Amino acid sequence: MHLLEADPSGISKxxxxxxxxxxxxxxxxxxxxxxxxxxxxxxxMEMKKMENEKQQILLNASIRFQEEERQRIAADLHDDAGxxxxxxxxxxxxxxxxxxxxxxxxxxxxxxxIIDDAILLIRNISHSLMPPTLKNFGLExxxxxxxxxxxxxxxxxxxxxxxxxxxxxxxxQELLVFRVVQELVxxxxxxxxxxxIHLTQNCSGNNLYLRIHHDxxxxxxxxxxxxxxxxxxxxLKNIASRVNVLxxxxxxxxxxxxxxxxxxxxxxxxxxx
Amino acid sequence: MLCFYFIAFSKSYTNYITTLRxxxxxxxxxxxxxxxxxxxxxxxxxxxxxxxxxxxxxxxYDYFKNxxxxxxxxxxxxxxxxxxFFIIIFFYESMQENFQIVLYKKINFxxxxxxxxxxxxxxxxxxxxxxxFNAQLSVKNQLILIYSIVxxxxxxxxxxxxxxxxxxxxxxxxxxxxxxxxxxxxxTNTN
Numbered sequence: 001m002h003l004l005e006a007d008p009s010g011i012s013k014x015x016x017x018x019x020x021x022x023x024x025x026x027x028x029x030x031x032x033x034x035x036x037x038x039x040x041x042x043x044x045m046e047m048k049k050m051e052n053e054k055q056q057i058l059l060n061a062s063i064r065f066q067e068e069e070r071q072r073i074a075a076d077l078h079d080d081a082g083x084x085x086x087x088x089x090x091x092x093x094x095x096x097x098x099x100x101x102x103x104x105x106x107x108x109x110x111x112x113x114i115i116d117d118a119i120l121l122i123r124n125i126s127h128s129l130m131p132p133t134l135k136n137f138g139l140e141x142x143x144x145x146x147x148x149x150x151x152x153x154x155x156x157x158x159x160x161x162x163x164x165x166x167x168x169x170x171x172x173q174e175l176l177v178f179r180v181v182q183e184l185v186x187x188x189x190x191x192x193x194x195x196x197i198h199l200t201q202n203c204s205g206n207n208l209y210l211r212i213h214h215d216x217x218x219x220x221x222x223x224x225x226x227x228x229x230x231x232x233x234x235x236l237k238n239i240a241s242r243v244n245v246l247x248x249x250x251x252x253x254x255x256x257x258x259x260x261x262x263x264x265x266x267x268x269x270x271x272x273x
Numbered sequence: 274m275l276c277f278y279f280i281a282f283s284k285s286y287t288n289y290i291t292t293l294r295x296x297x298x299x300x301x302x303x304x305x306x307x308x309x310x311x312x313x314x315x316x317x318x319x320x321x322x323x324x325x326x327x328x329x330x331x332x333x334y335d336y337f338k339n340x341x342x343x344x345x346x347x348x349x350x351x352x353x354x355x356x357x358f359f360i361i362i363f364f365y366e367s368m369q370e371n372f373q374i375v376l377y378k379k380i381n382f383x384x385x386x387x388x389x390x391x392x393x394x395x396x397x398x399x400x401x402x403x404x405x406f407n408a409q410l411s412v413k414n415q416l417i418l419i420y421s422i423v424x425x426x427x428x429x430x431x432x433x434x435x436x437x438x439x440x441x442x443x444x445x446x447x448x449x450x451x452x453x454x455x456x457x458x459x460x461t462n463t464n
Contacts, residue, residue, distance in 0.1 A: 023394050
């Protein structure tokens with residue numbers, strides 16, 4: 001007030017100091033905003049780096065899983081189909097023509113039986129690679145079929161309900177989704193000790209949603225992320241890897257009622273061309 | 274252009290004051306429009322739009338009350354305070370955003386920086402300008418110097434803002450759920 005009542009030079013001084021103060025404040029705000037943002041960006045970059053490392057772990061797990069799958073198929077073929085066919089070959093050796101008719105018939109029947117077993121074995125291997133229901137009738141039928149079989153075992157009450165699956169996904173996408181569901185269901189059966197497992201499906205916009213509910217021991221998202229980072233265990237990494245290939249999201253949570261767990265999958269739809 | 278014409282060629286004090294008043298009004302509408310399109314938050318946009326007619330009405334009221342005896346430094350100060358407030362909100366909003374691009378690579382950021390310099394640098398000048406009407410020429414020259422420096426800095430910042438190359442923002446990663454996924458015992462179908 002004293003300065004305002006003073007001569008113009010006093011007011012000029014006040015104005016000069018005021019302007020300088022305001023400009024300093026403005027610069028301070030701008031510098032703070034820029035530095036804060038840089039800090040956040042640096043943090044985000046670190047997060048991205050960690051995410052990349054996680055992706056690398058998932059990729060390694062995926063490769064390892066593929067290798068293990070190949071080894072399993074090779075072992076199945078070598079240890080089961082190979083001996084079966086070799087035995088059939090023994091029955092049908094060159095001496096067969098020199099044998100008695102009854103013995104010949106017996107050998108042929110035995111060889112036929114062994115070949116039938118080999119066919120069944122190869123079919124099982126083939127079905128484990130690509131379920132025929134999935135290929136022919138789609139995800140809804142294959143999933144319903146899977147839950148029907150589990151329910152049929154009498155160990156657990158299993159059911160699946162598809163609300164909106166009029167447009168089928170691409171076959172490759174369906175297979176990946178089915179594998180994720182299979183792996184999740186396997187985990188529930190193996191580890192959760194649940195009395196019921198229920199799957200629901202719905203669509204919203206361009207996304208397909210699947211949710212698995214079970215009342216056993218489950219995990220929440222934080223635990224999933226932690227287990228996913230761990231070096232051991234392939235199951236969850238495979239799930240994460242497949243969801244990643246699908247460009248989807250997976251979310252583990254417990255219902256607010258605390259009575260059951262929910263696993264939700266969000267998959268962007270790629271319809272059949 | 275109109276303001277420039279009046280200030281440059283009009284020798285009448287009344288015309289000069291009227292032009293300054295028109296300039297303030299035009300400036301307020303222009304910066305409000307710019308801020309309106311810069312904000313994402315609808316509540317802030319609503320507040321900005323609500324303040325526009327209130328300010329215009331107050332400005333007209335001030336004109337009829339004081340006429341051409343003053344160029345209306347109080348409404349101008351209010352205008353500056355409003356803009357400083359909204360620019361700070363804009364910075365806050367930008368900081369809250371899940372950004373993938375650096376803030377100083379956005380044109381809007383630099384335009385806001387320019388406005389902030391302009392409003393804060395001229396705040397005391399506008400507040401005290403009427404005290405200098407009878408001041409000596411040397412004092413007036415000092416004021417003009419301060420005003421000019423602030424305006425030049427503002428213009429340099431504006432020019433720089435047009436050199437900034439914006440990069441597109443990366444999609445956000447939020448998860449949304451479809452309805453009808455929860456357990457409904459009456460609708461479930463045990464197969």
